[in-house]
Amino acid sequence: MNQITSKDNKGVKEYGKLAKSRSFREETGRFALETVKLVQEALDSGVEILRLYATPTLAQAHPELVEKAQAAGAECNLISPELEGKMTQTGNSRGCFAVCKRLDKLHHIDKIGKKGRFLFLNGLQDNGNVGTILRTAEALGADGVILSRDCCDLFALKTLRAAMGSAFRVPVYRSENPKEDLLALSRNFITCAAVVDQDACPVTQMKFGDSAVLVIGNEGNGLPEDIAGCCRVRVTIPMAGKAESLNAAMAAGILTWEMLRPPFLQP
Amino acid sequence: MNQITSKDNKGVKEYGKLAKSRSFREETGRFALETVKLVQEALDSGVEILRLYATPTLAQAHPELVEKAQAAGAECNLISPELEGKMTQTGNSRGCFAVCKRLDKLHHIDKIGKKGRFLFLNGLQDNGNVGTILRTAEALGADGVILSRDCCDLFALKTLRAAMGSAFRVPVYRSENPKEDLLALSRNFITCAAVVDQDACPVTQMKFGDSAVLVIGNEGNGLPEDIAGCCRVRVTIPMAGKAESLNAAMAAGILTWEMLRPPFLQP
Numbered sequence: 001m002n003q004i005t006s007k008d009n010k011g012v013k014e015y016g017k018l019a020k021s022r023s024f025r026e027e028t029g030r031f032a033l034e035t036v037k038l039v040q041e042a043l044d045s046g047v048e049i050l051r052l053y054a055t056p057t058l059a060q061a062h063p064e065l066v067e068k069a070q071a072a073g074a075e076c077n078l079i080s081p082e083l084e085g086k087m088t089q090t091g092n093s094r095g096c097f098a099v100c101k102r103l104d105k106l107h108h109i110d111k112i113g114k115k116g117r118f119l120f121l122n123g124l125q126d127n128g129n130v131g132t133i134l135r136t137a138e139a140l141g142a143d144g145v146i147l148s149r150d151c152c153d154l155f156a157l158k159t160l161r162a163a164m165g166s167a168f169r170v171p172v173y174r175s176e177n178p179k180e181d182l183l184a185l186s187r188n189f190i191t192c193a194a195v196v197d198q199d200a201c202p203v204t205q206m207k208f209g210d211s212a213v214l215v216i217g218n219e220g221n222g223l224p225e226d227i228a229g230c231c232r233v234r235v236t237i238p239m240a241g242k243a244e245s246l247n248a249a250m251a252a253g254i255l256t257w258e259m260l261r262p263p264f265l266q267p
Numbered sequence: 268m269n270q271i272t273s274k275d276n277k278g279v280k281e282y283g284k285l286a287k288s289r290s291f292r293e294e295t296g297r298f299a300l301e302t303v304k305l306v307q308e309a310l311d312s313g314v315e316i317l318r319l320y321a322t323p324t325l326a327q328a329h330p331e332l333v334e335k336a337q338a339a340g341a342e343c344n345l346i347s348p349e350l351e352g353k354m355t356q357t358g359n360s361r362g363c364f365a366v367c368k369r370l371d372k373l374h375h376i377d378k379i380g381k382k383g384r385f386l387f388l389n390g391l392q393d394n395g396n397v398g399t400i401l402r403t404a405e406a407l408g409a410d411g412v413i414l415s416r417d418c419c420d421l422f423a424l425k426t427l428r429a430a431m432g433s434a435f436r437v438p439v440y441r442s443e444n445p446k447e448d449l450l451a452l453s454r455n456f457i458t459c460a461a462v463v464d465q466d467a468c469p470v471t472q473m474k475f476g477d478s479a480v481l482v483i484g485n486e487g488n489g490l491p492e493d494i495a496g497c498c499r500v501r502v503t504i505p506m507a508g509k510a511e512s513l514n515a516a517m518a519a520g521i522l523t524w525e526m527l528r529p530p531f532l533q534p
Binding site: 139237 | 405512521
């Protein structure tokens with residue numbers, strides 16, 4: 001393995017830039033990963049790792065990880081603990097970093113067939129929320145997640161961390177034109193706009209069936225009316241108390257749960 | 268109003284210490300609040316505000332807030348924008364800070380009667396999770412939240428922010444001895460240990476009834492066996508996919524939703 005101690009090393013510099021810049025990630029088709037756990041999840045999910053950086057302690061504790069990365073064609077490098085401190089974005093890398101190739105998985109929305117239960121995230125800005133929703137979507141068995149063009153980046157480290165590996169496994173689609181795409185999806189799917197509105201259909205009375213798209217709006221502003229207007233139904237979570245609303249990830253989670261809820265309780 | 272420009276002002280120093288130190292909050296019986304929104308929620312929920320700090324811009328934009336605080340007996344101070352930058356813990360104070368009296372609301376667990384639907388958080392360490400769970404508990408209509416002694420602090424700024432004011436309104440109880448308390452609660456309540464275990468009762472088959480306590484474990488380790496053993500039922504969320512689990516707040520949210528779900532779908 002190569003030994004690297006300088007933060008001016010070309011690959012190390014690229015790592016830092018990939019960790020910080022969305023446009024650089026999009027331009028190069030690469031992204032940065034940090035922590036043993038995430039690198040393992042990436043390897044296990046078939047993500048192509050171009051370069052691995054590990055401290056000696058990490059390489060000793062996880063020889064299988066280094067071997068697996070080498071076998072998969074990654075260039076493996078040993079880094080000094082000082083360099084680890086300079087590379088980490090999270091303060092919790094445990095000495096493991098990787099430069100990966102972006103999955104060719106931001107499918108065009110046309111690739112969605114006529115069946116399945118999907119989430120459509122419109123303009124979500126919080127990486128933690130998007131990651132949490134991806135993790136929840138996988139755990140509950142959604143068929144995929146659609147991100148509108150103005151959502152935050154799937155390949156940002158904060159998104160990937162909150163997703164805990166789900167970002168590598170859940171099919172993710174991209175919508176360039178949400179209004180047009182929702183109108184098109186509405187032909188085959190029950191498209192459901194999630195809103196905070198007492199007059200909308202309570203989610204407990206919804207029959208999602210097996211072709212549904214749940215549309216979730218931005219943290220601060222919810223769904224714009226013109227987007228909600230492209231959906232077939234407006235759905236809401238009945239609430240008590242003075243809390244104005246649930247947070248976006250929690251609302252998405254509860255609605256996803258209802259959409260995918262094991263069938264024995266369906267009315 | 269007093270004008271303050273120095274970070275060495277005694278009250279300003281106390282604010283900083285309250286924002287950072289749990290033991291200082293407990294010792295003084297006070298806590299620190301930041302952002303207009305949270306200070307407004309505190310005033311509206313009857314929290315006693317001892318001192319308010321506002322930038323001139325804030326005081327001009329929200330005269331009603333200053334008036335209300337003054338009428339409630341708070342000492343109101345104008346601070347310079349430079350001082351705002353030094354006081355803020357979140358980078359997003361919008362020029363509004365307060366030193367408040369802790370609510371006398373960490374009821375002893377004996378105060379819980381024989382009916383109601385409660386959450387019991389055992390050893391949760393992430394302020395954001397605890398705050399999100401409080402917000403969700405209020406929105407879904409839970410009767411209260413019990414925190415074990417080793418949970419993170421309810422009055423930490425990060426908890427209060429994630430709770431969005433719910434921390435001031437939801438009844439919160441404190442359990443000094445979780446095992447003993449759960450055994451005692453089990454006499455009148457269905458105590459349900461939330462676990463990740465295929466052999467536990469799927470939450471969709473649970474009949475919570477109107478006297479239930481849902482027990483949620485720590486983010487990393489879940490519920491210790493000896494705590495789960497003090498509960499009457501072990502309950503789990505059926506999951507698909509490779510995701511190992513939901514995050515603690517999301518799991519708590521979905522289980523709370525099932526416990527409190529509007530009745531028309533109960534089997």
